[in-house]
Amino acid sequence: MARILIVDDSPTELHKLTDILERQGHQVLKADNGADGVALARQEKPDAVLMDIVMPGLNGFQATRQLAKDPETSAIPVIIVTAKDQETDKVWGTRQGAREYITKPLEEGALLRTLAAVLAG
Template sequence: MARILIVDDSPTEMFKLTGMLEKHGHEVLKAENGADGVALARLEKPDAVLMDIVMPGLNGFQATRQLHKDPETSRIPVIMVTTKDQETDMVWAKRQGAKAYITKPVDEDNLWRTLNDVLAVSHSQ
């Protein structure tokens, strides 16, 4: 299956998302902040990134923008996974390059559908 990078500073969210992804056969890479997430994405070239927004240092918006603007990582789809549920946050995420937006708590079926959708589009490009 796919290699998915989770970028989230919450050990609880990291544990939950890892369990959901591994249950469906995905390989999981992990980063606890935006800067490490960007560095790991550049190094490992995952199939997709699940990106939290609120993190210390480089936040999820900034990290997504860096990935989107870098020719080496611009094709990696980023899905924002966050507690921020305002329309303005969703619009801003898309402007930074995010392909999808999921609010926490994460519904496993929604995650699975969203991930499959972005991976299908990514592989068809």
């Protein structure tokens, strides 16, 4: 299956997302902040990234923008997964390079459908 990088500073969210993805046979990589997420994406070249927004230091919008602008990582689809559910946040996330935007609390089926669509291109 796919290699998915989860970038989220919440241990609870990391655990929940890891459980969902591993049950589907995906390999999971994890980072608990934006800077580490960008570095890990550059190093490991995952098939997709699940990116939280609100994190200390480099936030998810900034990390998504760095991945989208870097020729080495621009082809890696980023799905923003966040509790920020305002339309302006969704528009801004897309402008930073995110392919999809999902709000928490997560519905497992919606996450898996979105991930499958992004991986299929």
